[in-house]
Amino acid sequence: MLSRAASRILKNAAIDSSRWSAYKPRSGDIIIGTAPKVGTHWTLQIVSLLVFQSAEPRDLGFAPWLDAQFLAPLDEMLQMIESQAHRRILFSHLPFDAMPIYDEVQYIHVARDGRDVCMSLLNHVSNMTTEHFDRIAENRRDGDTLQRAMRESPREPREFYLYWIEAGTSDIDRADRADWFFETERSFWPERHRPNLLLVHFNDLKANLSGEMRHISAFLDIPVNEAIWPNLVEAATFDSMKRNGAQILTKAKYLFRGGHETFLHQGTNEQWRNVLTGADLELYEKRAHTALSPGLFNWLRNGRSVAGDPVLMPD
Structure with a gap:
């Protein structure tokens, strides 16, 4: 059942939110909704491992990025799912x-410190292939500056x-800027009390992968099979993802120079250290404190292990 309709339509050269209007939910569907460069494909891998209960490498292409209009026609994605x-x-x-939000669908949102998002985004855009840029440009509208x-x-x-x-602006045509990252995070934070989100x-995935996978598994109502659990965590x-990247990210070779080796870059935080000055970091603090509520700022900076359960945190 539809719990809440989408409140706006967003389009740029890369995405078109109206594509979700054609989506027909199925009970038990899992949608991972994130800002870019926060660990989306890491979470996809985790959820795939939990759903299939197998550590064998699986191409993550079976899980479509539905709003991406440059990857495949909408009909093709819908037929696949x-x-x-x-x-x-x-x-x-x-x-x-x-x-659009549905009661029978479960949603997972992944967050990350904005400074780490920025460094990961730099690797992403620096290694996009000409073909990747050109495919996005095919959908460019008048005035669309993103590509x-x-x-x-x-x-x-x-x-x-x-x-x-x-x-600057949080317009979707500037989705490569901090303002858009902040806006995306602000959209999820007030909804964190939903039982299906x-x-x-x-940070928590980095610090305690097994524990966080158990947390996700419980949310998805997937029993933990202790006999195979260590294999799932290792995968x-x-x-492991980088070692098996050619199998789990088969399209990366067309989109990024270096393919999966580049897309799965370092998987670390704080790459901004020894790069940014004190004044640079103060600029982030000022912008983030202005754009985010105290609770959301704390959550993005620290995660559950430090800030606590986001559902129980104040705004």
């Missing part, structure tokens, strides 16, 4: 209010950070 007999997994990079901005943004880490953090944090590690 309609033909699936297993529990379905999809993902999105839309703000939560731009998606050009990604091509022309700085490639030196500090300069890219200053470009990313620069105050789970908030996960990159979800960064090293």
